[in-house]
Amino acid sequence: MATATTTHPAPRGTCPFAPPPAYRQAGPDEPVSKVALWDGTPCWLVTRHQEAREVLADPRFSADATRPGFPFLSAAARHLGGGKTSFIRMDDPEHGRLRRMLTGDFTIRKTAALRPAVQQVADELFEKMTTGRTGADLVADFALPLPSLVICLLLGVPYQDHEFFQRCSRTLLRRDSPIEEVVAAQDELTAYLDALTDHKRTHPDDGILSRLVARGELATEDIGAMGRLLLIAGHETTANMTALSVLALLRHPDQLAHLRAHPEATPAAVEELLRWLSIVQSGVTRVATEDAEIGGVLIRAGEGVICQINAANRDEQRYPDGDALDLTRDTRRHLAFGFGVHQCLGQPLARLELEIALDTLLRRLPGLRLAVPFEEIRFRHEMTVYGIESLPVAW
Amino acid sequence: MIVHVDADRCCGAGQCVLAAPEVFDQRDEDGTVVLLDASPPAALVREVADAVAACPGGAIRLEEGTPR
Numbered sequence: 001m002a003t004a005t006t007t008h009p010a011p012r013g014t015c016p017f018a019p020p021p022a023y024r025q026a027g028p029d030e031p032v033s034k035v036a037l038w039d040g041t042p043c044w045l046v047t048r049h050q051e052a053r054e055v056l057a058d059p060r061f062s063a064d065a066t067r068p069g070f071p072f073l074s075a076a077a078r079h080l081g082g083g084k085t086s087f088i089r090m091d092d093p094e095h096g097r098l099r100r101m102l103t104g105d106f107t108i109r110k111t112a113a114l115r116p117a118v119q120q121v122a123d124e125l126f127e128k129m130t131t132g133r134t135g136a137d138l139v140a141d142f143a144l145p146l147p148s149l150v151i152c153l154l155l156g157v158p159y160q161d162h163e164f165f166q167r168c169s170r171t172l173l174r175r176d177s178p179i180e181e182v183v184a185a186q187d188e189l190t191a192y193l194d195a196l197t198d199h200k201r202t203h204p205d206d207g208i209l210s211r212l213v214a215r216g217e218l219a220t221e222d223i224g225a226m227g228r229l230l231l232i233a234g235h236e237t238t239a240n241m242t243a244l245s246v247l248a249l250l251r252h253p254d255q256l257a258h259l260r261a262h263p264e265a266t267p268a269a270v271e272e273l274l275r276w277l278s279i280v281q282s283g284v285t286r287v288a289t290e291d292a293e294i295g296g297v298l299i300r301a302g303e304g305v306i307c308q309i310n311a312a313n314r315d316e317q318r319y320p321d322g323d324a325l326d327l328t329r330d331t332r333r334h335l336a337f338g339f340g341v342h343q344c345l346g347q348p349l350a351r352l353e354l355e356i357a358l359d360t361l362l363r364r365l366p367g368l369r370l371a372v373p374f375e376e377i378r379f380r381h382e383m384t385v386y387g388i389e390s391l392p393v394a395w
Numbered sequence: 396m397i398v399h400v401d402a403d404r405c406c407g408a409g410q411c412v413l414a415a416p417e418v419f420d421q422r423d424e425d426g427t428v429v430l431l432d433a434s435p436p437a438a439l440v441r442e443v444a445d446a447v448a449a450c451p452g453g454a455i456r457l458e459e460g461t462p463r
């Protein structure tokens with residue numbers, strides 16, 4: 001691989017919602033380009049929609065972080081070496097075997113049946129947030145607790161431990177966390193979920209952890225690793241999507257007005273917000289296990305690849321005027337949930353939570369507005385999953 | 396239009412059910428695809444084609460040469 005000119009991650013430009021300009025300068029004639037990772041390691045960057053789909057659907061690109069050449073996006077990630085990350089960092093057939101133990105819990109039908117329960121959680125948080133108040137931090141009071149409560153309910157994790165697991169997952173998702181802190185967070189969360197899993201052996205409930213125990217096929221540590229994956233993936237992502245979505249809508253009053261006037265358009269709006277925000281800002285990483293040609297470029301066995309979802313989701317060839325937030329556009333095949341066999345397991349749940357969150361907030365708070373100047377909002381540039389720390393609003 | 400599914404390649408993401416609920420369903424046990432209608436009416440061609448393109452596992456195939 002020749003020397004790279006761009007570093008990954010590259011800084012964002014003037015619009016905090018837009019992907020870093022450097023990822024997109026590659027442009028239409030260079031669908032696959034070279035970048036240098038934080039430690040100088042060269043890696044391929046895929047920024048176009050078509051090529052990103054090709055890589056993610058191609059079994060020659062492995063998600064197994066123990067393979068030589070797998071691209072690690074931070075010192076801590078390299079140190080952990082993909083250990084104990086469960087099936088998100090495995091290939092088929094083992095990935096499929098483990099994933100299928102959970103797919104029954106996240107079907108379209110199962111998830112739709114959760115609607116009343118999720119709405120109830122949202123209503124309770126809403127009441128608490130608004131009663132006797134004229135403003136709140138939308139992240140702490142609504143966007144973060146909603147998916148955290150729901151994933152706790154599904155897994156059978158006590159919500160009272162939320163400060164602990166939210167702190168651990170933040171440390172794990174920060175690119176710039178010191179290695180010792182990441183190792184400690186990983187160990188604490190592992191010990192916690194292993195202990196909880198063992199507890200379910202004698203105190204079964206109808207949560208996912210208990211049902212994995214009841215199958216009798218998996219060791220405690222394998223169930224613990226799955227639990228950790230679901231717990232982290234299940235709250236950080238939706239929390240940040242919710243907060244950023246509200247902020248994006250407040251900054252686009254015409255789109256907000258459209259959504260308020262057309263409540264039935266919420267599912268379509270959620271899809272466009274998923275595309276436009278593409279919060280997995282790290283991109284999705286793979287390593288080639290064989291030589292493979294992508295976008296006219298030969299990627300050699302053992303070379304790393306990053307599929308840059310946020311750039312690919314604004315690829316002009318797939319989404320004309322892709323930088324515009326347009327809640328009425330055709331968003332089909334956006335890559336916000338990835339593609340291929342690792343495509344997000346929790347996507348039906350994420351969609352349900354986002355729909356309910358936006359509906360609840362926008363319908364019941366017609367005067368919703370930012371309580372601080374936009375310039376004061378702090379964006380999470382250092383996190384694997386993009387978002388905002390807090391969102392002070394008033395109504 | 397003749398549709399084939401390969402449940403072994405299915406990763407249970409449910410994209411097909413969202414795209415063409417008249418044609419696809421998911422097994423309750425493991426979320427894998429169930430073909431409700433292997434020869435859906437031509438009127439559903441757009442929905443079925445969408446499901447083929449959206450399926451992340453490449454588990455759905457339209458039989459070559461079937462009149463669409």
Ligand code: HEM
Binds near residue numbers: 099241285
């Ligand atoms: C808006 C919210 C969400 C976004 C944007 C999102 C995004 C993603 C992406 C891009 C991947 C693919 C990773 C890869 O290919 O390496 C993924 C995988 C995954 N997500 Fe999500 N996710 C969201 C919500 C959720 C929720 C709510 C859950 C849990 C219930 C969840 C659980 C998972 C799991 C378990 C995987 C690994 C799947 C596999 O490797 O087979 N996600 N997600």
Ligand code: SF4
Binds near residue numbers: 400428454
């Ligand atoms: S879209 Fe494909 S992978 Fe997903 S459930 Fe349907 S057949 Fe299976």
